[in-house]
Amino acid sequence: MDRKPLRLAILEGERVLTAAGIPSARAEAEMLAAHLLGVERTKLMMFPLVDQSVVDSLERLVQQRATRVPLQHLTGAAALGRVTLAVGPGVFVPRPETEQLLEWGLNRLRGLRNPVVVDLCAGAGGLALALAHERPDAEVLAVDNDPTALSWARDNAERRRLAGDVPVHVLEGDVTDPGLLAERERGVDLLVCNPPYVPEGTPVPPEVGDHDPPAAVFAGRDGLRVLRHVVAHAARLLSPGGGIAVEHDDTHGGSVPALLAARSELTDAEAHNDLAGRPRFATARRDPAGDPTRSG
Structure with missing residues (x-):
């Protein structure tokens, strides 16, 4: 299966969240990615490439956050x-x-x-x-x-x-x-x-x-x-x-x-x-x- 750069998916998430008026857009895009991967945010660099399913899931979470659903509701924590x-x-x-x-x-x-x-x-x-x-x-x-x-x-x-x-x-x-x-x-x-x-x-x-x-x-x-x-x-x-x-x-x-x-x-x-x-x-x-x- 073709794998995708996680960095690009996070950058796109940051763009969407910034446009939605989220002040800490980059940090929140990274936190959503870390939640999907089940790792701490500081460990994201260990996942340079991810499956397309991860990219798609991150996009869905970002879209929900852009409607101002609380980040904590999306991560559950x-x-x-x-x-x-x-x-x-x-x-x-x-x-x-x-x-x-x-x-x-x-x-x-x-x-x-x-x-x-x-x-x-x-x-x-x-x-x-x-x-x-x-x-x-x-x-x-x-x-x-x-x-x-x-x-x-x-x-x-x-x-x-x-x-x-x-x-x-x-x-x-x-x-x-x-x-x-x-x-x-x-x-x-x-x-x-x-x-x-x-x-x-x-x-x-x-x-x-x-x-x-x-x-x-x-x-x-x-x-x-x-x-x-x-x-x-x-x-x-x-x-x-x-x-x-x-x-x-x-x-x-x-x-x-x-x-x-x-x-x-x-x-x-x-x-x-x-x-x-x-x-x-x-x-x-x-x-x-x-x-x-x-x-x-």
Whole structure:
């Protein structure tokens, strides 16, 4: 069978994706090719020639991506930290920006033995599973209220368990429930959350607007509807000295740290920018000397 240069197929994919407005067209064409060949992107040079069937399959994937189907839906996977998650239609796809929140959480756990970690609005379970991978001594709970997200999270948790990671407990729960995880009050060392936070009516890319579940993206007129509940849970669930890290919209650089600072139980509220310099997440810790009976 006549074999074809993979380089030319990737160049054609780059051309199509560039015309479709995909910013990282070359990288995505290479990632799609690597997915088809079952290798890491860095190993593509080992395949100078491929069968025509590979070229045809790459062309089909590129055409789908050009219609703004998320890359992760086409490959079936998304990475967070050193963990790769299965993702697809019906569940929020983790973003690279969340890596910094993950790093903050891991630093916060440094020096703690057998910490308890809670991931609220867990979606496919990315933060929970990435933290569990790095801290096999931790007890990690992933909480969501969406049946589809819970199904993805449970499947991912089972895959990671079979790979040798500490089991993650995937729980159904709603952050609007004031008694959520009542049995864990003042017993959580780290609470992380990447909640829905985009204000209603905000323009979003087609990959988000057409493919991410709206309930995992939008959160009321100001985007803070869910975040307010998350902050209230942090004030109730965190152990003395425990930390919270919560992702937010880039318009929330002042409002989310202010929500954290308004709780008398919390201290050291801090804003954090992403690598592009945009406000991305906020952190705080439970004041060891705070009065748990007071509210903000």
